[in-house]
Amino acid sequence: MRLRRPRLPIRRRADGTVLSRRQWAVVLLVGAAVAGVATWQVAAADDDELPADAVMRIHGSVVTTSELETRVAGLEALYGVKPPTDDPGRAAFDRDAAKSLAMSLLLEREAADREIVISEKQSRAELDKIIGERLGGDRQQFLTFLGDEGISEKQVLAEIVRTLQTSELFDQVTADVPDATVEDARKEYDARRAQMTTPERRHLRNIVVADEASARRVADRLAKGEPFAEVARSETLDQSTRKSGGDLGTLAAGELEPAYAEAAFAVGEGEVFGPVESQYGWNVGRVEKVVAGDPLAFEDVQVTLLEALTTRRQLDAWRSWLAGLLEDAQVTYADRYRPEDPTEVPASYDEPAEPAEPADPEE
Numbered sequence: 001m002r003l004r005r006p007r008l009p010i011r012r013r014a015d016g017t018v019l020s021r022r023q024w025a026v027v028l029l030v031g032a033a034v035a036g037v038a039t040w041q042v043a044a045a046d047d048d049e050l051p052a053d054a055v056m057r058i059h060g061s062v063v064t065t066s067e068l069e070t071r072v073a074g075l076e077a078l079y080g081v082k083p084p085t086d087d088p089g090r091a092a093f094d095r096d097a098a099k100s101l102a103m104s105l106l107l108e109r110e111a112a113d114r115e116i117v118i119s120e121k122q123s124r125a126e127l128d129k130i131i132g133e134r135l136g137g138d139r140q141q142f143l144t145f146l147g148d149e150g151i152s153e154k155q156v157l158a159e160i161v162r163t164l165q166t167s168e169l170f171d172q173v174t175a176d177v178p179d180a181t182v183e184d185a186r187k188e189y190d191a192r193r194a195q196m197t198t199p200e201r202r203h204l205r206n207i208v209v210a211d212e213a214s215a216r217r218v219a220d221r222l223a224k225g226e227p228f229a230e231v232a233r234s235e236t237l238d239q240s241t242r243k244s245g246g247d248l249g250t251l252a253a254g255e256l257e258p259a260y261a262e263a264a265f266a267v268g269e270g271e272v273f274g275p276v277e278s279q280y281g282w283n284v285g286r287v288e289k290v291v292a293g294d295p296l297a298f299e300d301v302q303v304t305l306l307e308a309l310t311t312r313r314q315l316d317a318w319r320s321w322l323a324g325l326l327e328d329a330q331v332t333y334a335d336r337y338r339p340e341d342p343t344e345v346p347a348s349y350d351e352p353a354e355p356a357e358p359a360d361p362e363e
Contacts (some may be wrong), residue, residue, distance in 0.1 A: 076151075095338065153223050270286070
């Protein structure tokens with residue numbers, strides 16, 4: 001087992017950028033195997049017509065459990081998608097993963113019909129980018145991880161090809177969607193004026209330790225009046241903030257891991273919070289200062305609103321196109337994999353969540 005360097009509960013993309021509009025669509029349909037993705041026309045399921053190891057029959061072709069497992073393994077390597085370990089959670093995951101795989105297969109066929117071809121050079125360039133962002137370009141570490149997980153580089157490249165094909169499909173389908181206008185953005189701004197503020201931020205200090213018991217001991221010391229900075233210098237495992245007494249700086253909730261953000265934004269100025277577990281340790285923090293959000297002028301948000309409204313139009317067009325594509329889909333699921341409600345469009349279409357980053361081999 002390799003030791004992991006403690007990290008802070010701060011969420012940041014490796015390159016500091018946000019996803020493009022078409023990348024959001026790809027995440028919705030390919031990257032997020034745990035999310036249902038569309039309205040389905042499902043053929044009457046009759047397990048007697050399916051082989052014992054079948055997940056589904058789609059357009060006359062049987063998809064087996066091993067094929068589904070292979071696809072999920074590729075998603076785990078690229079996006080950190082991990083099946084739940086509890087039985088009810090795993091059952092729901094399997095149904096959603098089967099539904100997502102069926103959607104992906106339909107999109108693959110559509111890409112083939114449109115002669116959308118992704119070259120090996122393109123897919124390998126994307127893989128190199130992932131390795132560069134997550135592993136600092138250490139290809140051997142990536143190969144070791146694949147061996148540990150029992151998947152091949154070929155499987156990962158195949159998933160990248162599917163992602164890039166779907167991205168190109170999205171571009172083609174939404175090519176004629178008109179961009180939002182300044183008038184559209186102004187109407188949206190007026191309707192949501194109360195929400196048009198910078199997010200509240202908080203100046204935080206943090207102490208990260210290895211386990212809950214240690215975090216509780218830290219919390220007890222703070223409750224007895226020991227200065228936070230002194231305790232941080234002696235106890236925190238994070239070397240980057242040890243000298244500054246655990247100073248994280250001033251951050252918005254969206255820059256923090258969800259559980260940590262919930263705790264940090266639930267208390268008042270000067271209060272201690274935690275212990276709270278983050279991905280890489282147990283944390284005890286304190287709010288040094290609360291910085292309220294400021295109202296934003298229309299000029300401050302005009303570009304963002306134009307992009308958001310255009311994205312909404314594109315996703316609506318994409319969704320409508322998918323509905324038409326699925327009208328002819330003939331899908332028969334085995335009982336275990338049949339979606340609970342195959343006709344409901346999930347909320348993730350309307351409010352896409354932030355996608356997972358590519359999996360970290362150290363986890």
